[in-house]
Amino acid sequence: MSAWPAPLRALRWPVGGIAGAWLIVIVAAALFAPLISPYAYDAQALKEAYGSASAAHWLGTDEFGRDLLTRLMYGARTSLSVSAIAISLSVACGMVLGAAAAWFGGPFDRTVMVVVDLTWSFPEILIALILVAIIGPGTTGTMIAIAVAYLAQFTRLTRAQIMTLKGETFIEAARSLGAGNTHILLRHLLPNAFAPVLVAAMLATGDAIILEATLGFFGLGAQPPVPSWGGMMSAGSALVFKAPWIIVFPGLAVAATVLAINLYGDALIAELDIRSKLRGAG
């Protein structure tokens, strides 16, 4: 049982299992949208516009008669890929910066932390708008804006982890055996710092989906006709009384996915936490 990696063990928890199942469904829908979606995402059928749920359109249609289920699946593709790529980018940069800051200390550490804290103090919307002005609208700008928004969090977390770990006796023990800096950093410090960063990244992906939807709502993400959950809600907001399903279903998708990520993240925290295991054993 303990031979399984922690992300799989987390699925054995009741809540973690349900949340994990939903995430698998959403990720599968996003990955295989072109194969399993009933229509094309931009197939218009103006006569069927504003249709509510029916046998032909399970979740109804939007103002152009496009199938909502299809657009939700393609929207998942946009939302999940933008969030995941942005957070991966943020984690990669944050871990390198944080580890370097903690390792070298002194003026380098202070400079990195000031710059990183500056990025924290800019509103994400402002960063996204600046990027749109520079590189034009599209998902690249959104990704970079989200990555910058979370950079400070991962840098600070990694830095704090490495600072604490540096004082551990097993680091001194490795040094007493003749270990060099590279060995200590790559074999002891980063692997031990990774688990908390992984969980933080997981939870941040949930937040990033909301942020992506927010930016999409303001028209800063994927450009029509490519669907994103935020863009769909934006279109539906004008029609909330005439055809409420246009805004409700993408809203539910965002809420359920973010909730599932948080619940699964909690199960993962419990599975990854070496110290709580230690308490259980002692």
Add this chain to the structure above:
Amino acid sequence: MSEPLIRTEGLTKRFRSGGGLFSRERVMTAVRDVTLEIARGEVLGVVGESGCGKSTLARLILRLIETTEGSVVFDGTELTALPPTALRAMRKRMAMVFQDPYSSLDPRFTLAEVLAEPFRVQGHDLPNDAVPAMLAAVGLPEALATSYPHQLSGGQRQRVGIARALALHPDLVVLDEPTASLDVSIQAQIIALLADLRDKMGLTYLFISHDLGLVRYFCDRIVVMYLGSVVEVLPNTQAAPRHPYTDALMRSGFAPDPARRREIVPLGGEIPSPFALPAGCAFATRCAFASDRCRRERPPLSQGLSHPVACFHPL
């Protein structure tokens, strides 16, 4: 007498703290002017209360921290001036067992990985039977090789720490309170194991402890430290103490035999701050025999008596 394995000369360590924008720099003297020798095959004990600098001394001798002044000669090589690459290679000849068996092992390493690390960092090939042999040498079953440290008891972990220290057959092993965080029954097992390994492998030990009873049982010679300085070097475990501090340390031990119970007189007075060491003898503030001279001048470690004692009024 043959060349000692270790010789320190005037070893001193001062730590600086503060000195930024908001505080005045303060200098703390952790180890002051320590000169000692460790002979090959000897078990040298270092005792003193917490904060007296005995762990710092151990780390200075292994150059895990840099010295402020003085020198450490290991088997003819000056360690304090050794370039980093040569120092790392030299580390296979000296090892350390740490006080806390819970934090001295990486929680993400299996025991096999812990025991392979000394070979790995020194660029040696790991012989196939090395890990089982190392586990057997410290009395652990081979099956534990795939376990993680959190699955082990404190005593078992300390055995792993000892096996790791001995992996490359070092000449010198520094034992930094190796039994201080273990149950008494386990302490005895660990001490017996250490004694056994010393006989088998011909090791030299520097044994750091605050437990004078344990040190008297295990060591050949005993160095007594007070506030960073050596106050007395007992040449054997039977020698009567000449320094008032050693005497007080010995009197404060509990006797296991109730018939021999006596009143324990606690030491009065305050330990001076290591940030502001007194000009004279550091122990003078708590010593019943202290004279004006003790408060003015620092007594040197005199060689004229039966053994080295740093006191103007030896017992």
